[in-house]
Amino acid sequence: MTITQLHYVLAVAEHKNFTKAAQKVFVTQPTLSMQIQKLEEELEVQIFDRSKKPIELTEVGRKIVQQARNIVNESDRIQDIVDQQKGFIGGEFRLGVIPTVTPTLLPMFLKSFTQKYSKLKLKIEELHTSAIIKKLKDGHLDAAIAATPLEQENIIERVLYYExxxxYAPKDHKIHEHENILADQLDIDEVLLLEDGHCFKESVLNLCKTSQRNDLKNYQLQSGSFETLISLANEGLGMTLIPYxxxxxLRESEKDNLKMFKEPVPVRAISLIYYKSELKMQIIDALQQVISGIIKGAIQFQDVKIISPIHKK
Incomplete structure (x- = not known):
């Protein structure tokens, strides 16, 4: 049994296809098939049911894949240990980022970070929180930037900033006349929300203390982007909440529709999260240092009283 064979098994288990798996690990399909067959003969079990389309794991195959993932991850960490000892910041680092953070935070830090650490190959993937947690646990991500707290076992959270x-309330909305507002003034029936899957939507629902909508309203609007929500609000279809x-x-004309909250200010915590056994700590430390340094100049809410970050349901 070799680490290479286990890599091949994991590739087939992920793609459920020998040809695609071979492309993933940069070998020919016959080579990959032969190595997996050798492993099956050595173990005297069948890992994959090749009669199914797509290919499926057998019952014992599922257990083997679970253990193979642990073995491969631990073997990959040997180089991580050496890099950490040397203080080397380079190689590949896989980072997940939630969609409500990607368009604002990445432009702020990505260029300076990659220039400072030019030997690092940063692979960024935009994912919803549930997918991020799964990929962290499966070893497909090294770290992620997400809204917390998540209260996930074995997931470490480092708060980067409170946002x-x-x-956002246009001139024809009743909240617009107020210079500052309180969370208690919000009516969930008037708040335009992101679609299901966005943790920001859950934060807003919790902030409004209810997820029940008024049956008298003859439409329900949800969108995948803040830009769409703002456009809908401009059309008189309600108001919305956006991250600071x-x-x-926003355009200068739209900024007139922004209403800040009175203290205590409701916030969400944006954190760098990673699995507890992660060893690329020198890269995680570097990310935290760069992002925290940049964000302090962008969010001028360091000294105000805030509402504790809103827990997800």
């Missing part, structure tokens, strides 16, 4: 909520950093990107 305030900002209300996103509000900085």
């Amino acid at each position: 305030p909520f900002v209300a 950093l996103h509000s900085l990107k």
Whole structure:
């Protein structure tokens, strides 16, 4: 049994196809098939049911894959240990980022970070929180940037910054007349929300203390982007909440519709998260240092009283 064979098994288990798996690990399909067959003969079991389309794991195959993933991950960490000892910041680092953070945070730090650590190959993937957690646990991500707290076993959370909520209410909305607002003034029936799957939506629902909608309203609107929500609000279909950093990107005419919250200000915690056994700590430390340094100049809410970060349901 070799580590290479286990890599091949994991590739087939992921892609459920020998040809695609071979492309993933950069070998020919016959080579991959032969190595897996040798492993099956050595173990005297069948790992894959080749009669199914797509290929499926056998019952014992599922157990083997689970253990193979642990073995491969641990073998990959040997180089991580050496790099950490040397203080080397380079190689590949896989980072997940939630969609409500990607358009605002990445432009702020990515260029300076990659220039500072030019030997690092940063692979960034935009994912919803549930997918991030799964990929962290499966070893397909080294770290992620997400809204916390997540309360996930074995997931470590390092808060990067607290981002305030900002209300967007056009001139014809009743909240617009207020210079500042309180969370208690929000009516969930009037708040335009992101679609299901976005943790920001859950934060807003928790902030409004209810997820029940008024049956008298003859439409329900949800979208995948803040830009769409703002456009809908401009058409008189309600108001919405956006993260503070996103509000900085609005046109000057739209900024007149922004309403800040009175203290205590509701916020969401944006954190760098990673699996507890992660060894690329020198890269995680570097990410935290660069992002925290940049964000302090962008969010001027360091000294105000805030509402504790909103827990997800």
